[in-house]
Amino acid sequence: MTTLPLHDFIREASLAPSVHNVQPVRWKIEEHGLQMFLDTRCRLPHGDPENHDALMSAGAALEGINLAASKYGKTVKFHPASTLIEVPGLHYLGLIEFEDGDAEDPLSSFVESRFSWRGKFQTSTRKMRDSAARLAGADCHVFNDPADLGEVAELSDQASLNFMSGRGFRGELVSWMRFSRSHPRWSLDGLNADAMQMNRLEAFAASILLRRPFGWLQTVGLARPLVSDANRFENAAGLMVLHRPVGENPISSGRRFYRHWLEVEKAGFVANVLAALADDLNSRKTLQRKMDLPEDREIYSAFLFGHLPQGVARPERARLSLDQIVT
Numbered sequence: 001m002t003t004l005p006l007h008d009f010i011r012e013a014s015l016a017p018s019v020h021n022v023q024p025v026r027w028k029i030e031e032h033g034l035q036m037f038l039d040t041r042c043r044l045p046h047g048d049p050e051n052h053d054a055l056m057s058a059g060a061a062l063e064g065i066n067l068a069a070s071k072y073g074k075t076v077k078f079h080p081a082s083t084l085i086e087v088p089g090l091h092y093l094g095l096i097e098f099e100d101g102d103a104e105d106p107l108s109s110f111v112e113s114r115f116s117w118r119g120k121f122q123t124s125t126r127k128m129r130d131s132a133a134r135l136a137g138a139d140c141h142v143f144n145d146p147a148d149l150g151e152v153a154e155l156s157d158q159a160s161l162n163f164m165s166g167r168g169f170r171g172e173l174v175s176w177m178r179f180s181r182s183h184p185r186w187s188l189d190g191l192n193a194d195a196m197q198m199n200r201l202e203a204f205a206a207s208i209l210l211r212r213p214f215g216w217l218q219t220v221g222l223a224r225p226l227v228s229d230a231n232r233f234e235n236a237a238g239l240m241v242l243h244r245p246v247g248e249n250p251i252s253s254g255r256r257f258y259r260h261w262l263e264v265e266k267a268g269f270v271a272n273v274l275a276a277l278a279d280d281l282n283s284r285k286t287l288q289r290k291m292d293l294p295e296d297r298e299i300y301s302a303f304l305f306g307h308l309p310q311g312v313a314r315p316e317r318a319r320l321s322l323d324q325i326v327t
């Protein structure tokens with residue numbers, strides 16, 4: 001095992017997406033491979049009460065290890081935890097071992113460049129939307145018709161407003177937002193203003209309005225514009241809705257989730273997750289009907305994607321250092 005650069009594998013796995021960018025996965029290098037843990041201090045009791053999104057984040061990190069290992073002709077074998085290993089503040093998920101694999105995974109070259117784009121997309125053409133449609137597959141559906149995208153935009157805005165109306169959810173989310181570079185964790189974790197595509201004035205306004213005034217703004221009908229993505233849907237090339245078998249282990253779903261995102265990158269697009277569409281019961285049921293999805297399948301996430309506007313730099317990603325994620 002010492003012949004494999006496991007620290008490099010972990011560094012690449014740390015580039016995988018995680019809910020609110022909380023980066024909950026921790027690692028321990030041991031004789032037979034890597035032990036994987038969830039840091040219980042990163043729990044989101046309001047936004048993720050059942051740890052579903054945290055486990056999906058772990059699945060994405062696991063796939064990140066697999067992608068890194070493929071460069072060395074290896075693949076991962078994951079052994080889920082059968083007994084609890086007591087480590088203060090950590091929940092043991094399982095052991096990763098390495099086996100001989102095939103050639104390098106073609107998606108591995110997109111790990112470094114992938115990021116979440118929350119700004120406006122370049123205006124999409126018919127050719128771009130046709131290219132988006134080719135990303136559809138057995139476990140994902142792509143909406144690329146402007147009329148459909150407009151309808152889903154309404155669903156997305158209402159779903160986001162439903163969640164943001166909850167004081168606990170909103171407070172928890174804001175606690176992971178970094179509105180100013182002076183925040184001590186600006187470059188480490190959470191959602192900083194650059195990643196959210198906010199200028200200084202927008203970030204300052206959001207830091208105030210997303211707190212106590214939000215409830216008043218909702219009462220007078222002014223809260224929805226603060227959470228709306230409708231203008232981004234107008235320029236998007238497509239919306240990818242992901243679905244898996246009902247009851248699937250979220251770690252397995254997380255691995256597929258990450259691969260879908262990298263496939264979007266490989267096709268030349270940038271994307272961001274619209275978690276509210278999958279988490280809100282009404283929007284999820286509406287999408288299931290539009291997709292004619294069988295009852296044994298369930299929607300677990302969605303990406304809005306398009307082309308990055310010309311001349312726009314990709315923001316730097318906030319990430320914890322190796323010594324913070326390796327126990």
